[in-house]
Amino acid sequence: MDNNEGFELQDFLPYLLNQAAEESSLAFQKVYKDRYGMLRTEWRVLFHLGIYGRMTAKEIGRRSKMHKTKISRAVARLQDRRFLTRTRDESDRRLEYLDLTNQGEAAYHDLRKVATGYDARLSGDFSDEELYILRNALRKLARM
DSSP: OOOSTTOOGGGOHHHHHHHHHHHHHHHHHHHHHHHHOOOHHHHHHHHHHHHHOSEEHHHHHHHHOOOHHHHHHHHHHHHHTTSEEEEEOSSOTTOEEEEEOHHHHHHHHHHHHHHHHHHHHHHTTSOHHHHHHHHHHHHHHHHO
């Protein structure tokens, strides 16, 4: 008896997106893990600070759609390993600003070079038109 009633898991968009995300991120994950002992949330926090400069954890959460608990853990680990500093706002003690240290900046620039090359290799199988459509479709899904 066929219980799938026309449902194909391999064509289910969330399943496909998850498979594509996992497969496409494995090689890059190996680099940030092997070189810097970082987890996914840590490199994402590092990149937000590298790209946008001084930010609060709340701002990173808003931009990245990561949960505040995960960001908090990533910030603590990055601080322990001297990749970032935390500075309390003097006028509003609830605010804490995050900045990359020189070591954090160096790691960011190193990983950015790797990420740029990795993105180019992943993109190499697509025509310019396909890549434009893919990136726009993924951006639309990310806004949902």
